[in-house]
Amino acid sequence: MNELENQVPGGFSAMVNAYLDGNLSQEKSTLVEEIVALNPEASKIFKERTAQKEELKALLPNIEISKNSLSNLKREVREVNKDLVKTNRPSIANRLSSILNTTIFEF
Amino acid sequence: MLDSFLIRYLGMNDGQFMTLIDSLIPGLYSFGYALIPDELEAEQLFVDAYSVFVIRESEYIQEVELGDAKERAKVRRFVQAQICSDMVELAAKRTSHLIGLFRKKGDELAFYKLNLLQRAALYMKENMGMSSQALQEILALKKHQVTEVLYNGKALLKELSNTEFVNE
Known part of the structure; x- marks a missing residue:
């Protein structure tokens, strides 16, 4: 041994x-x-x-995800993504103001 | 701020990043259930941890390369570890409000008599095949602390599984 x-x-x-x-x-x-x-x-x-x-x-739990839970979670993840993209997308007013602030011609 | 790269990654339903997240869902849901033994709570735990991860790691997501299999495996390990870490942190805050769930289901399984850290460590080590190094990072513990949590968790689990209330 x-x-x-x-x-x-x-x-x-x-x-x-x-x-x-x-x-x-x-x-x-x-x-x-x-x-x-x-x-x-x-x-x-x-x-x-x-x-x-x-x-x-x-002795450890090993629960398998149900089809229902899996499709719920896939949907929820995409909802989270959409919300994050929405909240972080600049508004039209902000985009317009950033365009107006851009120097197009220099004299 | 999320820029167009992140919008492209997250906005595409069939994008590579989303495919990776989809593949992680079953394992992370089961991990959530090991932390809080309730289907809806486990689902919510995953969704909330995912939200926290995306907000915190938006820069990483923008820059991540999912080109070859080796890179994908590396990213997969990182994302899994990050979400696991957030799930443990969130579960720790919720557990005190959900004692009823543990009373109901804890009598059925010795596992739910362990504390949160022991459950998380044992589950990640034995069911998810994570290394001690990964556990150190996820649980923010030192090497000897991980060894202690695993050792005590295993010992207690064996002891509890042999007691009458579990086998009734």
Whole structure:
């Protein structure tokens, strides 16, 4: 066990956790997979950690959005966009005044 | 002030930016439900956080490049993190007014017995696959604080899931 932990900088268990969280580089992920394939002790640790992660995930809510809510939210997002564009679009009076303030001819 | 570039991004229903936002809606809605267990509140949380994000990040939206897949993934992560952060902040302000929802649904799920920070961190880490670095930025916490929130959250969740009131 200690030999396995020392085989990888930072410890094998920590590396398995990072692997399962998807936080490892491709190179390190391949290393974990190779160790797990060759070492029964590593394979055991990997299975235990995977099971623990699955257990934890099962305790979290994972509600799927309904079609109705999804279309509501898509509509609402577009409404928000429209309102923001409207409130930030300069009025005709402002646009006219900015045109009138522009120097067209210089003498 | 929003200029013509932003109007172009936001005004187009089929624009790339809107496609990106549309693709984020299901995940962010579920995250909203993890923060406040009510369909309408979760919807509202997302809409309000989106509004805050667009107003605050209008300059970023104007300049953002959605060219290749790598860039799109980077923008997607940034937008998701920003909206998540605003959702947590808004939920923190609303939670005290919505205690009834937690009483009703909290007895059904040990998860809703955790505090807001623990729920947010655990959900983003386990269900959205976010890194600890991302959690630090979203929750404005230091590395050791994120580790502590996750550790305590996991421990409490396991303990609560084994208690009788949850399994009844």
